Amino acid sequence: MADAIADTRRLFAKPQNLNDAYGPPSNFLEIDVSNPETIGVGRTRYTTYEIRLKTNLPIFRLKESRVRRRYSDFEWLRGELERESKVVVPPLPGKALFRQLPFRGDDGIFDDSFIEERRHGLEQFLNKVAGHPLAQNERCLHMFLQDESVDKTYTPSKIRNA
Amino acid sequence: MSFFGFGQSAEVDIVLNDAETRKKAEHKTEDGKKDKYFLFYDGETVSGKVNVTLKNPGKRLEHYGIKIEFIGQIELYYDRGNHHEFVSLVKDLARPGELSHSQSFDFEFTHVEKPYETYTGQNVKLRYFLRATISRRLNDVSKEMDIVVHTLSTYPELNSSIKMEVGIEDCLHIEFEYNKSKYHLKDVIVGKIYFLLVRIKIKHMEIDIIKRETTGTGPSVYHENDTIAKYEIMDGAPVRGESIPIRLFLAGYEMTPTMRDINKKFSVRYYLNLVLIDEEERRYFKQQEITLWRKGDIVRRSMSQQATIASQRFEGSDRSSSEKVPEPKEEKEDSS
Numbered sequence: 501m502a503d504a505i506a507d508t509r510r511l512f513a514k515p516q517n518l519n520d521a522y523g524p525p526s527n528f529l530e531i532d533v534s535n536p537e538t539i540g541v542g543r544t545r546y547t548t549y550e551i552r553l554k555t556n557l558p559i560f561r562l563k564e565s566r567v568r569r570r571y572s573d574f575e576w577l578r579g580e581l582e583r584e585s586k587v588v589v590p591p592l593p594g595k596a597l598f599r600q601l602p603f604r605g606d607d608g609i610f611d612d613s614f615i616e617e618r619r620h621g622l623e624q625f626l627n628k629v630a631g632h633p634l635a636q637n638e639r640c641l642h643m644f645l646q647d648e649s650v651d652k653t654y655t656p657s658k659i660r661n662a
Numbered sequence: 663m664s665f666f667g668f669g670q671s672a673e674v675d676i677v678l679n680d681a682e683t684r685k686k687a688e689h690k691t692e693d694g695k696k697d698k699y700f701l702f703y704d705g706e707t708v709s710g711k712v713n714v715t716l717k718n719p720g721k722r723l724e725h726y727g728i729k730i731e732f733i734g735q736i737e738l739y740y741d742r743g744n745h746h747e748f749v750s751l752v753k754d755l756a757r758p759g760e761l762s763h764s765q766s767f768d769f770e771f772t773h774v775e776k777p778y779e780t781y782t783g784q785n786v787k788l789r790y791f792l793r794a795t796i797s798r799r800l801n802d803v804s805k806e807m808d809i810v811v812h813t814l815s816t817y818p819e820l821n822s823s824i825k826m827e828v829g830i831e832d833c834l835h836i837e838f839e840y841n842k843s844k845y846h847l848k849d850v851i852v853g854k855i856y857f858l859l860v861r862i863k864i865k866h867m868e869i870d871i872i873k874r875e876t877t878g879t880g881p882s883v884y885h886e887n888d889t890i891a892k893y894e895i896m897d898g899a900p901v902r903g904e905s906i907p908i909r910l911f912l913a914g915y916e917m918t919p920t921m922r923d924i925n926k927k928f929s930v931r932y933y934l935n936l937v938l939i940d941e942e943e944r945r946y947f948k949q950q951e952i953t954l955w956r957k958g959d960i961v962r963r964s965m966s967q968q969a970t971i972a973s974q975r976f977e978g979s980d981r982s983s984s985e986k987v988p989e990p991k992e993e994k995e996d997s998s
Contacts, residue, residue, distance in 0.1 A: 507850075508852055511854045511907070513854055513907075514903075516903035517903050520901055520902040520904075521903060523901075525901050526860060526901075527862055557861055558861075631862065632944065636833075
């Protein structure tokens with residue numbers, strides 16, 4: 501009369517292929533933002549950062565790439581993603597207008613500690629964005645990460661995997 | 663409402679005939695407290711006594727009638743004034759007159775239909791109760807006694823498994839399987855998640871049980887979702903070809919049977935939500951409805967309704983649900 505003990509045996513599962521189990525994972529994506537360099541003189545100076553990407557995701561055309569970008573390029577990318585995709589895009593590190601005012605004691609936006617703070621924020625931003633499946637479909641992201649230079653007159657489009 | 667020392671007043675009390683033997687069930691009230699009430703099933707007879715006690719033993723009590731009602735009603739919290747009664751039975755106990763002393767009245771509601779289960783939710787309440795009323799000129803004296811009704815089912819004939827392949831193109835493909843689509847309240851969900859393609863960095867995976875209470879009809883439908891359980895089934899990053907087992911014991915959670923379109927007023931449905939979370943806290947999920955049903959406690963409950971009613975006719979109101987030593991009533995042997 502007591503209830504039969506419930507059958508809690510596992511469902512049958514195909515045994516895993518050893519290559520799948522021990523091979524390299526297919527989700528490898530590493531992005532580094534480093535080597536800040538300030539270019540130019542006087543009022544027209546600006547800082548660029550090196551963006552290095554290593555991946556085995558098929559959606560990226562190049563498995564390794566290295567480009568240089570400045571803060572306004574990041575702002576452009578964020579704007580494009582917000583408009584074109586349905587992604588909630590994370591915020592960029594601050595614009596630091598305050599630091600651009602004259603008569604400061606330090607180097608303003610070319611101050612080493614500020615550049616390091618910004619570099620770190622940009623790296624976090626890119627890692628969050630580049631790993632998003634919907635953002636990966638946007639042409640603007642791939643152009644930003646892997647093309648030689650950013651063409652702001654491009655036509656926005658979606659990537660279809662080869 | 664009685665005016666002390668101003669004429670006669672009375673107290674009303676309802677006592678069930680099988681109060682000693684009938685099982686009680688715990689039920690959470692609207693304010694969250696847990697109380698015990700007598701447990702009834704569909705078709706069972708509700709019988710007992712209404713005791714009227716006069717407060718001032720010398721005086722008489724004038725009244726316009728004494729009655730007892732058995733009521734099953736649905737109450738929507740946003741529309742408290744309108745109670746929708748789906749069961750309403752009345753027995754008159756005394757015609758208008760006078761009571762000179764405290765008295766007891768027998769009542770019996772035979773084989774009452776109780777089609778739905780007692781339910782107290784976020785926006786709606788379904789309850790069954792007895793109400794004894796002494797009608798008087800200025801104010802009635804009444805007493806309510808709530809009971810709890812459970813609806814029982816047996817193992818469904820058709821209980822296919824839920825098996826599906828879902829994902830994001832070229833990013834994440836999984837195949838999930840749950841061993842059944844209909845589970846009883848003390849059942850175990852046995853399943854597995856098989857990873858066909860993993861191109862995102864998964865941090866962990868969990869299964870949530872979600873209860874959705876739907877009230878209202880047409881344009882004013884309102885869903886109230888409540889996550890009853892969150893159960894982590896995987897911690898860490900899976901790769902292609904991995905199979906993650908699921909074993910989720912339902913007995914540990916407070917749930918009701920699935921209730922579909924009860925008296926066209928409300929529904930209570932349950933869903934399994936499979937959630938994958940990646941390293942950037944992005945959530946990927948797939949929701950699937952399951953049907954919950956209540957299994958009877960003892961073998962006898964799973965007999966046909968006719969047999970249980972027939973046995974009641976012979977043994978009276980005795981409805982004990984504990985394992986019994988055969989009683990010296992011959993008729994009982996026949997019916998079991």
